[in-house]
Amino acid sequence: MDASKCTGCGTCMEACPVRYEVQLPETVKLARTAYAKATDEEVVADIIDRYREERGNLLPILLDINRQFNWLPRPALEHVADELGAPLTEIIRVASFYNAFSLVPRGKHIVNICLGTGCFVKGSPKLLDRLEKTLKIKHGQTTKDFLFTLEVVRCIGCCALGPALRVGADTYGRVSPEQVPEIIDSYRKSVSL
Ligand code: FES
Numbered sequence: 806m807d808a809s810k811c812t813g814c815g816t817c818m819e820a821c822p823v824r825y826e827v828q829l830p831e832t833v834k835l836a837r838t839a840y841a842k843a844t845d846e847e848v849v850a851d852i853i854d855r856y857r858e859e860r861g862n863l864l865p866i867l868l869d870i871n872r873q874f875n876w877l878p879r880p881a882l883e884h885v886a887d888e889l890g891a892p893l894t895e896i897i898r899v900a901s902f903y904n905a906f907s908l909v910p911r912g913k914h915i916v917n918i919c920l921g922t923g924c925f926v927k928g929s930p931k932l933l934d935r936l937e938k939t940l941k942i943k944h945g946q947t948t949k950d951f952l953f954t955l956e957v958v959r960c961i962g963c964c965a966l967g968p969a970l971r972v973g974a975d976t977y978g979r980v981s982p983e984q985v986p987e988i989i990d991s992y993r994k995s996v997s998l
Contacts (some may be wrong), residue, residue: 840880847953848873849881854886863889867900874916875954876907912947912954914992916940917971920957923964928982932968935982939989953994 815909840846852869856862871879877900918933924959929940937943942951947954963969966978972992980988
């Protein structure tokens with residue numbers, strides 16, 4: 806492929822027989838994925854209906870689906886394309902443009918460790934190290950049971966409470982490395998996939 810000739814039309818995404826296939830390991834069955842449960846299709850349909858009459862509704866629809874599943878499963882994107890009457894290539898182009906969206910499966914709980922300056926100087930690299938050991942993954946990876954995805958972020962808006970981390974919508978400030986296993990365990994206990 807000659808990348809210099811790419812016009813960004815997205816046609817290759819539609820034609821490519823492997824782009825999505827290679828991203829879906831066997832363990833994806835454990836991920837929260839659209840249509841893995843009987844109710845998933847209804848959830849996606851409800852999200853689409855919520856924004857159906859709005860102009861520029863694609864982004865809010867994708868955001869809600871991403872929030873629901875922690876990523877954008879292919880069947881959900883096809884569902885959106887069908888309902889909005891938009892080409893799948895257009896949906897995928899938007900989905901792959903924004904960092905807010907994931908096109909690969911992520912865990913039920915997204916663990917964000919802040920390495921912004923305010924947290925970094927207060928020791929967040931040690932928290933990252935402890936998180937990687939506790940979860941047995943590197944940042945950017947997802948645990949085999951699809952419970953946790955570990956991601957590095959640059960600020961989560963509570964610099965005065967550094968070092969800080971976030972698990973889903975829960976924020977933890979002034980965290981010591983010794984507290985990390987306890988925090989992670991509390992989510993393991995409450996998990997039901
Ligand atoms: S730098 Fe960590 S919350 Fe702002």
